[in-house]
Amino acid sequence: MENQSRDALLAESEESPVNSEARGDPPSPFLDGQRYYQQGFYKEALKRFEKIKDTDFQAMYQLGVMYYDGLGTKKDPERGVEYMNKILNSDSPEASHLKFAAAYNLGRAYYEGCGVKHSVEEAERLWLTAADNGNPKASVKAQSTLGMLYSMPILKDMKKAFFWHSKACHNGNLESKGALGIMYLYGQGTCQNSQAALEWLRKATELGNIYAQGHLVEYYYTGKFYSKAAAVAKRATANDDINMLAKITDCHPTYLAKGAAMAAFYLARCLQLGRGTEKNKKAAEKYYSKACHLDPVVASHLELAANLGRI
Template sequence: MVNNIVNYIFKITNEGKYSTLNKNIKNIFDYFNNNNIISREIHDWLLINQNNSDCIFLLGYFNYLGIETSEDNKKAFDLFINASEQGHVLAQFYIGLCYQSGRGTIKDEKLAFKYYEKVANMGYASGLLKAGYFYNFGIGIATNKKKAIELYKKAANLGNSMAQNNLAYMYNSGDGVDKDYNEAFKLFHSAANSGNSNAQYNLALMYQNGKGVNKDYNKAFELFKQSAKGGNLDGIMMLGYCYNNGIGTNVDKKKAFEFYQQSANLGHKISQNNLGIIYENGIGVDKDYDKAFELYDRAANSGNSSAQHNLAVMYEYGKGIEKDINQAIYWYEKSAKQGNQNAQNKLEKLRKWFL
């Protein structure tokens, strides 16, 4: 039983399906439900049966995710170390995750890379993906795009959807490799078919923009829906955009508002700005300058240049806030520094009058 559970965790990890904690918890409980496994019974059995590396790892995994116990990252890390010392590959991967994020131990990206490299050198897709990611962005090791691509390719060929998505992104943007929209499309398509919500979003953009494939707004819309269903914030935001502008579907301002609000509440700064525009202008809702100001403020403080410009306008004209030219100039400057042309033009005019 324990062996089967650990093998399942190893399988989804190598397929690139471990991403978020919530997704990990959903994956493992789906497995329990499909196999009539009672998680409490497994947890209690593990507490008194720590006689092999699979049992040690799995108890660590339960503590890592807070399954049938309170989340205890320190205990999870210690159990992963114990299992790793007995040669447990999956435990070594999770030690890398702990060092990368500082969960249960100090954050140490060099040590994280060391553990990911161990797993990669054994040919496992999970380690190849992570080592490639660290090489790609210079985390815990010097940036090496060539090495990143090499490792991503190996992981992608083993069916890891995250590696397929990351490699496709490099081909799509020409990052460390010549641009190749056709290759990007193939890889995004493969990852999307495996249920990767990031790839579904990226593939939708290719259909929307006609890169690597003929433009197909209907297909783009369906992929945005799939991505949103998988919890991708960009996908949720783009569903709002599609409904707002009639891309691949009929215009539906009410649904646009709902999806913008959903992603804005989850911290998506573009959606916060878009929702602010809706409230400021009363598009499908009553005008509400106070709500518009609040949304612009949240997005602006998260670094969104459009929201910074819009927040400056609110300060300049006293919408939802007391008029304050100094604050207006401050936010126009923040937006202008990020290349926002409207902010640059406005700043030039204001400086003539107030500076």
């Protein structure tokens, strides 16, 4: 589940632990548990949150995350869902700043069928609640997730996908910045606009979105800007740890792998043919192999295009 400790919980606290300690005051019970949580001492954090969960909604929220994901305790997704429902359905003003995040997490639980019966319809409803029509103070993650949901065959509606990626993008979501660039590039849910596509792909690339980097490499390669294609591809393939990159960028690992595979394949093509870089058959083979390892489907599709003379 989405952990709010990275931003919202501490931001919503009346004071930070730093300010509290500067005055010599003891940290609040929640912040004491939160410190253990952030340092990875989940069992200690769990004990402290359990003590105050009936009077502190932030502690209840963190417990929901911990039970759902099995942090410091055995996985208990039903219990995690229970806590998120309590927050979402509470009339207490102290729960209000957590409701968007709770709705996002409940939507994820329904989509995954974990702790509740699988239901795409219920996931969609909860994510729409969490997204709050693009409110920047709502769940930006839910806004981006809706963009991805409406891009999938089950609920495919590219205009809705473009709407939600636009909202999330302008609210700072990195994954949606890349998605928006791709949608402009191919005219998905909006009019095709190469200038806007390039602008958003570059922005997303600069911030570390590997999926956007892969598409930017393709854009440069098909436009015969081979030196630029090779340079961006080298950066996109420099780190093979997709899971680590996913945590750093908060982008889905599946899409990061696809982007890295695209970049690796086009870099191999440049090395094989001496386009934008010096010919190097051995290095080309290495990057073809890397593309296949990262995403066999993407590599196979690009191989077919190369054999047909399309790239």
